[in-house]
Amino acid sequence: MELMERVRDLGRDAPTLSDEGIGAARRALLSEIAREVRADAAATRRRTVRWIGGSALAGGLAATALVIGFVAVPATAPTASAAAQVLEKAAAASIRAAEEVVPAGSYTRVNTAFTSLTTYDEQMPAGAKFNNAFRSEAEAVILIEDESSVYVPADPAGEWVRERSPYQVTESVGPRAAEAAEAWSRELNPGLGLAGITRYPAGVAEGGRDGDVVTYYLDGRETYEDMPTDPDGVVAWFEERYGAEGEPDGMAHFFIETIGDLMSFNLAPATARAGMLRAFASLPGVEVVATDGDLTTLAYERDFEAGPARVEFVLDTARGYVVQSTNWGMGEYDEPVSFEGVPDWQSRTVSTVSIVDSAP
Numbered sequence: 001m002e003l004m005e006r007v008r009d010l011g012r013d014a015p016t017l018s019d020e021g022i023g024a025a026r027r028a029l030l031s032e033i034a035r036e037v038r039a040d041a042a043a044t045r046r047r048t049v050r051w052i053g054g055s056a057l058a059g060g061l062a063a064t065a066l067v068i069g070f071v072a073v074p075a076t077a078p079t080a081s082a083a084a085q086v087l088e089k090a091a092a093a094s095i096r097a098a099e100e101v102v103p104a105g106s107y108t109r110v111n112t113a114f115t116s117l118t119t120y121d122e123q124m125p126a127g128a129k130f131n132n133a134f135r136s137e138a139e140a141v142i143l144i145e146d147e148s149s150v151y152v153p154a155d156p157a158g159e160w161v162r163e164r165s166p167y168q169v170t171e172s173v174g175p176r177a178a179e180a181a182e183a184w185s186r187e188l189n190p191g192l193g194l195a196g197i198t199r200y201p202a203g204v205a206e207g208g209r210d211g212d213v214v215t216y217y218l219d220g221r222e223t224y225e226d227m228p229t230d231p232d233g234v235v236a237w238f239e240e241r242y243g244a245e246g247e248p249d250g251m252a253h254f255f256i257e258t259i260g261d262l263m264s265f266n267l268a269p270a271t272a273r274a275g276m277l278r279a280f281a282s283l284p285g286v287e288v289v290a291t292d293g294d295l296t297t298l299a300y301e302r303d304f305e306a307g308p309a310r311v312e313f314v315l316d317t318a319r320g321y322v323v324q325s326t327n328w329g330m331g332e333y334d335e336p337v338s339f340e341g342v343p344d345w346q347s348r349t350v351s352t353v354s355i356v357d358s359a360p
Contacts (some may be wrong), residue, residue, distance in 0.1 A: 082288045086296045086317060087281035091274035094320025098270030102154040102355055107161075109356045111149040112263040115170065116347040118142050120180035130188055140174035141342045142181055150218060150267060151359035152203065160203040160218055161359040166195040173339040197360050220264055224272035234279035255279070256300070256311055260325040262351035273320060280313075294318040316353075325349045 102108055120140040121133035135141065148164040172181040203218045216222060227237050238255050259265050259276055266273075280286060283300060290297040294317050301310040314324035329346040 081281075081286070083286040083298055084281040086288055086298065086315065087277045087286075090296075090315045090317045090320045091277040092320070093316075093318055094270045094273045094277070097319045097321075104154050105357070106154050107151040107356050107359050109149055109151050109354050109359075110263060110266050110351065111147070111354075112266075112349060112351045113145055113147040114347070114349045115143055115145045117343065117345070118144060118184065120174070120176060120183070122176055122179065130184065135342070138174065139176040140172060140180035141339060142169050142173075142177070142184060143171040143343075144168070144184070145170045148263065150263065151356070152219075152267070153359075157202050160200040162198045162200065162218070163360050164195050164198075171341075173342060219267040219269060220272070221269050224269055227272050227275055229271060229275045229278075231275075231279040231282040234275045235282065259313065259322060260311065260327065260349065262322055262325055262349045266321045266351055266353055270320070277315075277320070295323065319353065321351070321353050323351055323353075 118130050118141070119133040119135060119138035120142065121129055121137065122139050124132050133139070144167060146165075146167050148162060151161040151163070153159060169181045169184060172178065174180070200218060204215060205218060206213055206215050208214050228234055235255070255276070259280060265276075280298075280300075285302070286298055286300050288296060289299045289312065295314055296317055297312055297314050299310060299312045301308055308328075310328040312324075312326045313322050315321070316323050326345045326348045328344065
């Protein structure tokens with residue numbers, strides 16, 4: 001449940017956190033700090049903020065993201081649009097999916113692969129070579145992937161397992177492609193030391209820093225236990241918890257980022273997922289852009305001074321999961337791509353939910 005790419009840069013010099021520390025920071029902020037903190041604007045260098053998918057929190061920047069994330073919640077406008085019908089179908093499916101019995105000894109596996117696009121400009125000073133170049137000016141563009149899986153036992157009181165792969169450069173293009181990939185791996189890799197297998201009795205994790213220990217569930221149930229199920233109630237819930245203020249035709253960045261963090265969203269309690277999907281349908285401007293069997297792609301776009309920002313979600317309407325989230329950031333949307341083969345989006349998360357016989 002996480003926010004903007006600018007956070008990567010703001011937290012570049014911060015110590016790397018473990019998964020437990022990240023979760024602890026996130027839960028503590030959700031429960032306490034976020035009620036009081038209101039950010040007027042994200043810090044900028046050469047760019048305005050971008051939306052980015054949730055798995056970037058795994059890089060150790062959860063606390064920073066929640067504190068600086070710009071939030072703006074619109075007035076809800078219930079509609080019988082095609083998007084609303086799709087989201088209602090997915091919401092109902094999420095409730096049905098929760099009632100399915102997982103065979104004893106088996107696990108529900110939620111796998112998530114988060115890919116982000118990073119520009120490289122060798123002319124920038126040390127510590128500022130990444131994400132400071134416009135695509136048209138970048139000397140290289142690299143794609144970074146962060147992949148992990150959570151295994152939930154048929155009996156949730158059993159041992160949950162999280163398996164995480166090292167961050168990796170999946171593609172690097174441009175005149176300084178090799179240099180950019182090597183520099184990122186050496187200087188900026190936020191996943192160093194985080195790969196491996198972690199076990200959580202009953203899905204409970206503990207984390208924290210400086211002696212402040214926080215206990216939380218991997219599926220976020222304690223965060224969502226008081227979330228209403230009606231769309232207006234869900235939006236009001238976000239407003240209350242995160243100190244948001246409405247603005248005409250605006251949207252809740254944090255709300256969108258919550259859905260876009262597919263590992264957390266697909267693990268969340270079914271009632272919470274259903275409530276958030278129904279609330280998303282109430283945002284003005286949500287539209288269906290593609291349908292392929294049980295998979296429907298929904299888009300939300302808004303214009304800002306820096307340029308349009310857009311997010312697309314691919315929903316599995318038969319099971320109520322979000323299986324893909326793609327984000328385009330402000331000013332990136334219509335900016336020329338420097339090198340052939342580079343995607344026009346800024347980040348993409350792909351998630352699969354399946355039943356497997358065993359866990360690592």
